[in-house]
């Protein structure tokens with residue numbers, strides 16, 4: 001859909017600039033070419049070298065570079081683009097755009113362009129909500145500038161609210177919508193009513209009310225492998241490290257949920273602020289999950305053994321010289337996810353499973369969501385080459401009743417934070433307690 005389209009990507013300063021690496025990759029794999037312009041502040045967050053490598057084009061930043069002016073004047077930068085995308089757009093660049101300033105290459109190009117401009121704001125929630133920024137956004141909208149985001153969520157500055165830059169795939173979708181004429185009139189998301197800025201202290205503060213969007217929500221998260229005994233010293237298990245499940249428990253707790261983490265044997269540290277229940281087998285895990293009900297949210301990230309040994313031996317199985325090795329008879333384990341997702345008075349409002357697949361990842365995950373009766377499935381490819389089991393990164397698809405969403409490869413912590421953000425969005429912000 002973007003084949004042959006030329007995107008001029010203008011990066012201003014902000015931590016979200018790191019997401020532009022993935023944005024460039026996503027645009028290029030869809031056939032678009034990307035040329036980058038950096039503000040001086042952006043160059044403090046990402047390097048021209050990395051952008052140049054990903055875009056396979058020169059990166060522009062200096063308004064007064066004689067070489068650039070002779071080879072590619074600022075007018076040409078805009079002339080040779082089909083769409084200008086400002087991402088991340090800081091409060092500062094929005095203000096300069098609204099004022100019509102041209103004090104660096106980025107704003108000069110923006111002032112000189114006759115092309116459409118799409119803006120992906122990224123800033124602290126208070127800056128986004130400040131009347132000056134509101135006025136600048138309104139001015140830009142009235143001039144036809146389109147907006148994507150910002151999203152609401154946990155921010156690098158330890159606050160929660162609108163201000164996070166849209167995810168690369170959301171920006172790509174907005175760009176595609178522009179080229180197919182579906183980009184709606186430039187409407188930034190409405191400001192949330194009530195307490196729109198929510199502080200997120202890393203730990204609950206003694207005596208203070210913690211203002212977190214998942215406060216009053218109870219969550220159960222399963223993590224790690226299970227061990228199915230063969231005899232008292234041997235077991236069947238898998239390579240799950242617990243990194244993904246533990247990160248999810250921590251992310252939900254950071255947003256205020258009361259989390260019970262039911263974990264198989266793992267080496268990773270307990271996440272802060274969660275109740276940890278340690279189990280060995282799938283039977284134990286199911287019992288611990290049931291004991292933790294009622295809950296609003298369940299996330300089953302554990303790699304539960306599908307089978308256990310019928311009649312595991314009470315004593316250590318002996319090697320008898322000349323005798324055949326013992327035959328293990330396997331029987332199915334209970335399905336914890338399906339059991340928690342089954343309808344009934346205690347069914348959590350949101351049941352999320354994982355799908356660990358080595359082939360046909362999305363198709364199998366879609367079928368698994370239906371079969372197990374859960375609301376969402378997070379599908380991940382666990383082929384050995386991916387390093388998903390035990391590794392620090394994960395490439396997932398979020399499968400819901402509304403469709404399948406591909407997420408970029410992220411650190412497991414980032415997958416967890418994004419999933420927690422989706423949970424917040426699912427429940428809305430109505431449960432937020434007013435700031436004191």
Ligand code: PMT
Nearest residue numbers: 240241242243244300303304335336337353354355356390
């Ligand atoms: O722990 P890490 O090293 O960080 O790796 C993370 C992970 C790869 C383990 C995790 O991201 C993941 O994919 N977890 C699910 C692993 C799995 O068992 O997938 P599955 O496709 O076999 O099962 C589907 C779902 O049913 C899962 O939510 C699983 O928890 C659940 N299940 C499976 C069997 C069973 N008897 N009971 C269950 O509840």
